Amino acid sequence: MTSSPSLFTIATRESRLAMWQAEHVQSLLTDQGHSVQLLGMTTQGDQILDRALSQVGGKGLFVKELEVALEEGRADLAVHSLKDVPMELPAGFSLACVMEREDPRDAFVSNNYADLAALPQGAVVGTSSLRRVALLRALRPDLKIEPLRGNLDTRLRKLDEGLYDAIVLAAAGLKRLGLSARIRTEFDPAVMLPAAGQGALGIEVRSDRTDVISALSTLVHQQTWLAVAAERAVSRAMGGSCSMPLAAYATLAQDTLTIDAAWGDTEGRLPLVCVRLSGIVSDIESATDLGLQVARELRRQVLAQGGTLAHLSPTVTPTV
């Protein structure tokens, strides 16, 4: 579909990564003949640096202000790391576009050690992601895992100040900011399974802005969208919050989608629960269905080994 040239305003957070992502979309839309300006804003999520996101209200904190700008017509689209986009958007908002995925892997970053295996017993690793905590505990129960928040530059600075022996970050963010040289090793997804949506960009609009949705259709990467729709379905069915030790990663080979998901125990009492399912998918709906099957199996296995899913409200708790 073609659309006539327009003037668009992109609402964006002001972190270096968010600005890079907004400028990336700006340049792609400019190539299509549109005029695009940026509206930078600070969100609540950017201002809370001393507590884990999971304790203060989650991912929504990063997108709320941007949605208000869309609602009030001060902006036409908002570019997000899909990983930070809540599973359910508020009424009146839609995901208009999922772009081609960057590297979905997690990166091991350290000034003294080449990889996880090289870390001495009891080494201090920084991360505040419950998924990374659970996966690291499963791989190396001896490690001391300490909270680490802030934007990418802040996290790297804290590593350089010697507060940690190593930190774990998404490779995509480091690559986008030209910081690939900081990556010592990329984790194999088989051992450090990525978060739902990791490495992909999503563009949010007001659902009634069909003009914007049609202009964005040229940026859509359908294979990525199928994969992340499945991952997000797993996440939504497991409770949809970011305070979950959940990993979900889907890959497409021709029309076969394979979804890997893992649910951990951040205290390290129970073993990781891992589920893999493959199926033929043809559209977002069938990809979503496969994701729901994965979630059902994850929940069954978590409960079967004595784990709890107390955060799941009765409305989403299925009969297993």
Ligand SMILES: NCc1[nH]cc(CCC(=O)O)c1CC(=O)O
């Ligand atoms: N939770 C923060 C966040 N959200 C998106 C990215 C960058 C990678 C991506 O686009 O998935 C990061 C940094 C990180 O997890 O290290």
